[in-house]
Amino acid sequence: AQSVTQLDSHVSVSEGTPVLLRCNYSSSYSPSLFWYVQHPNKGLQLLLKYTSAATLVKGINGFEAEFKKSETSFHLTKPSAHMSDAAEYFCVVRGNAGNMLTFGGGTRLMVKP
Amino acid sequence: EAGVAQSPRYKIIEKRQSVAFWCNPISGHATLYWYQQILGQGPKLLIQFQNNGVVDDSQLPKDRFSAERLKGVDSTLKIQPAKLEDSAVYLCASSPLDGRGLEETQYFGPGTRLLVL
Numbered sequence: 341a342q343s344v345t346q347l348d349s350h351v352s353v354s355e356g357t358p359v360l361l362r363c364n365y366s367s368s369y370s371p372s373l374f375w376y377v378q379h380p381n382k383g384l385q386l387l388l389k390y391t392s393a394a395t396l397v398k399g400i401n402g403f404e405a406e407f408k409k410s411e412t413s414f415h416l417t418k419p420s421a422h423m424s425d426a427a428e429y430f431c432v433v434r435g436n437a438g439n440m441l442t443f444g445g446g447t448r449l450m451v452k453p
Numbered sequence: 454e455a456g457v458a459q460s461p462r463y464k465i466i467e468k469r470q471s472v473a474f475w476c477n478p479i480s481g482h483a484t485l486y487w488y489q490q491i492l493g494q495g496p497k498l499l500i501q502f503q504n505n506g507v508v509d510d511s512q513l514p515k516d517r518f519s520a521e522r523l524k525g526v527d528s529t530l531k532i533q534p535a536k537l538e539d540s541a542v543y544l545c546a547s548s549p550l551d552g553r554g555l556e557e558t559q560y561f562g563p564g565t566r567l568l569v570l
Contacts, residue, residue, distance in 0.1 A: 344495075374558075376561075381563070383456070383457065383544070383563040384544065385561075386559075386560070389558060430496075440501065440509060441496075443497070446493075446494070446495050
């Protein structure tokens with residue numbers, strides 16, 4: 341079985357400062373990992389995914405994440421936050437059988453002007 | 454391309470009533486999923502279809518929830534009778550199959566927000 345832990349339920353940053361959203365996973369095999377973003381009243385949107393290729397994954401809107409097997413982590417970063425980045429972010433692991441996704445509890449990112 | 458469509462967007466019912474949600478996946482996507490997202494939590498998979506067959510429904514409360522995808526395209530999710538704890542957002546997602554017949558990235562609809570009073 342796999343699981344995901346998002347270490348912060350809320351993160352607040354100022355516009356223009358770096359963003360770090362932390363995620364640790366547990367899996368008995370080499371996982372596929374994703375970050376999704378959810379804006380209010382909108383569907384989940386895929387930011388980026390890791391599927392055993394390069395460990396540093398670049399996504400949309402300037403986000404990137406680094407897969408660190410030794411630390412079982414997949415933290416999401418962005419060099420400079422924008423007001424439009426304020427949303428809920430979910431770290432997700434995909435099961436080995438089928439395409440079952442297991443979501444973390446989410447991190448709400450707030451961006452202050 | 455058009456995304457995953459869901460309706461209605463919002464629904465308010467009283468407990469013990471029944472309710473149904475509809476999902477139209479992205480054209481050509483073989484796999485369709487229904488998730489339940491309770492406020493403050495991540496989505497939880499309820500059921501997964503591939504074409505018109507069920508792949509996984511281990512987390513579907515079958516005493517009150519049912520889902521179908523009769524023609525392998527649209528899907529409906531029904532709750533009968535509803536309980537207060539069913540208040541949540543119900544998300545539909547779809548994914549294509551790759552050349553090896555494996556599911557690829559899931560694309561999500563906007564969800565149906567259900568409130569049970």
